[in-house]
Amino acid sequence: MKQYDVIIVGARVSGSSLAILLGQQGKSILLIDKAAFPSDTLSTHHMSHVNYLERLGVLEEVEATGLRKIERMRTHIGESFVEGPRSAYTIIPKRDHLDHVLLEKAKKEPTVEVWEQTSVRELLWENDRVTGVVTENRSGHASKVEGEWVVGADGKHSNIAHWVGAEEYQSHKPLRPVLYGYYEGINPLPKPTTEIFLHEGRIGFLFPMEEGRDCLGLEIHPEEFKSMMKHPEERFEAMYKELYGMDERMAGAIRIGKIVGTPGMPNHFRQAYGRGWALIGDAGHSKDPSTGLGINDAFMQSFLLAEALEQEDVESALKTFQQKRDEQLLPGFQLTIDYIRSLRKWTTNEVALFQAMAANPMVWNKLVPNLADHLKEESKDIPLLHGSVQMEAESFGYKPQ
Structure with a gap:
């Protein structure tokens, strides 16, 4: 029976990045995935911290498809919007390319x-410690x-977490369905800009990818999902064209592939480690995709776990790994839950208030420092909802001292 220092189950963002880091430490690694690559997967797409790719040595290759560098963010409410520069550029890669x-x-x-194309069927145990896995390849051969x-x-539906009985905490049921699709020929803004539309209690997302291609997303009301999925392409496009200006901007657009959707993402943390096992990525922490943090969170966990597994006292290091993970992810998690729960149809007075503030930069300059003080430094790029205003602190010129 072959032995490895670390067996990683799942070879997408979190698993592959961990394998790279542990391989650079000289550890023997087995990386297993049931899929064949390149292949797509449900994703938030948004990468606001490209420094992870740079540290892994893959940034240039990921950007080689012609991904646009997005340096601006715009938020629409009704027919008004606010817009400003980001503190660092964002890219929106397709997951089949990024994971590959x-x-x-x-x-x-x-x-x-x-x-690849190998499933893990069960864990091996010695007393109460995980010691390995039982696999089955596409030919049915077990190892x-x-x-x-x-x-x-x-x-998020991790078998490893289920088999080890990883405890869940901070749990909230799925809050909102989300759907997205890829389109070519959307009439672009003058500069590549992440756009968020708040309309009738829904959220629309427009993520510029390569030149001429965009990812369009919708987070809808739970009761709308079943009827939406009966005719997803038709209903998705009709709903998206209700967003400000999108009817005209989508006039010549062509959808590439299908509309992909899920009734909602689970929201929770899981115990991150135990005797012989650990969890990263969505297996350890999952939340609603509306704040677009999933990919960045996965990378962050991989770097933290690689650091822990390099220590001499791994058991103590894993305790620190979970503490650091929760400290860094909990503010964004709580913000996401509060954000989604607060979404509803805007009243006429609230829209009028937003329009008045959006038209007056002096008002924004007074508001932003007060709102930004509620964010930790590591969370400054998270879109937030405060009262009837969604903004990103640094988008409006405020930089914490």
């Missing part, structure tokens, strides 16, 4: 072995593989 680049980078590490540590990077 990371996986290929992992394969180049001499101590990393990759098994037992031992590892000092098994890491679940297998998504």
Whole structure:
């Protein structure tokens, strides 16, 4: 039976990035995924912290498809909007490309072995400690593989988390359905800009990808999902064209592929480690995609876990890993829950108030410092909802001292 230092189950953003980091430490790694790559997956797409890609040595390759550097953000309420520069540029890669680049980078590490189209069927145990996995490939061949540590990077419905009985906390049921699709030929703004539309209690997202291609997203009311999925393309486009200016901007657009949707994402933290096992990515922490933090959160967890597994006293280091993970993710998690719960149809008076403030930069300059003080430094790029105003602090010229 072959033995590894770490077996990673799940080879997308969190799993592949962890394999790269641990491979660079010289550890023997087995990276397993049931999918064949390149392949797509449900995603928020938004990468507001490209420094993770730079540190992994893949930024240039990820950007090689011609991804636009998005340096502005615009928020619409009704027929008014506010817009400003971001503190750093954002890119919006398709997941089949991003995940494939990371996986290929992992394969180049001499101590990393990759098994695609292979499922993990169960865990191996010795007393109360996880010691490995039982796998099955596409031909039906089963293998037992031992590892000092098994890491679940297998998504929000993680089998690893289920098998080890990882405790959930800060749990909230799925709040809102979300759907998205790729379009070519959307009439663009003068500069690449992330756009958020707040309309009738729904959220619309427009993410510029490569030149001429955009990702359009909608977060809708729960009661709308069933009827939406009966005719998803037709209903999605009709609803999206209700957003300010999008009827004209979508006039010559062509949809590429299908509309992808989910009735909602679970919102929770899970116990991040135990005897012989650990969880990262959506397996350890999942939340509503409206704030677009999922990919960045996955990278952050991979870097924290790689640091922990490099320590001499790994058990103590894993305790610190969970503490750091929760400290860094809890503010964004609470903000996301509050944000979604507060969404509703805007009253005429609230829209009028927003329009008045949006038309007066002096008012924004007075408001922004007070709102920004509620954010921690690491959360300054998170869109927030405060009263009847959604904004991003640095988008309006305020920089915390």
